Amino acid sequence: MTQRVAFVTGAMGGLGTAICHAFVKDGYKVVAAYHPQFDNKDEWLKEQVAAGYKDFVCVAGDVSKIEDCQAMAAEAEAKAGPVDILVNNAGITRDGLVLRMKRAAWDDVLSTNLTGAFLLTQTLLSPMLRNRWGRIVNITSVVGETGQAGQVNYAASKAGLIGMTRALAREVGSRGITVNAVAPGYIETPMTAVLDQKQREAMLAGIPLGRAGTDAEVAQCVAFLASEAAAYITGHVLDVNGGMFMG
Secondary structure, three states, X not given: OOOOEEEEOOOOOHHHHHHHHHHHHOOOEEEEEEOOOOOOXXXXXXXXXXXXXXXXEEEEOOOOOHHHHHHHHHHHHHHHOOOOEEEEOOOOOOOEOHHHOOHHXXXXXXXXXXXXXXXXXXXXXXXXHHHOOXXXXXXXXXXXXXXXXXXXXXXXXXXHHHXXXXXXXXXXXHHOEEEEEEEEOOEOOHHHHOOOHHHHHHHHOXXXXXXXXXXXXXXXXXXXXXXXXXXXXXXXXXXXXXXXXXX
């Protein structure tokens, strides 16, 4: 069988990198998509080679711009072949209480997290439809299921991804394409590493497993949903949160 091609957005962040690693281990060709403002691509690639991961196809673009999505798709196909698996992982935050939130903070988050996933999915869907096989995995969040004070924009974008996932699953299921979402909870990241002990204890108190998750644990769930083992799963939101939310 021809090597499958997996396209991962936000590929050079912590979770994105872990997802890329999981796909390489499963034998896929990986297209690592990143925002043009990420200026450490060469350093990232060196780190991957040092860790035993190589031959990534890197494409740069802003997922909130249709012309960038089209350019990234064309470059990916030229260098790796038609995309079989899409992981919409790119995301940003612009936190703030709703009464103080600037319109730009709302627009930026929705444009990247939700519209960006829509635009790239729309751009990359045609080859999957023609091949009658595809996997789309959207990275949402526990916040999209529970809400979170100070994150109205982020929660709305992630809840929107859940609705998009389920609607699209109904639309393309007859063509052999599955569409699912992964909703991480409290994951160890550079952002959570700055929390003080009191904040960490408060967060962990609401998690039955009593610990934060890791990027690798989330990535393994993404890889599972992209695999043949998950061929009969679609329209599903896989919670990876240690029991923090049980929907």
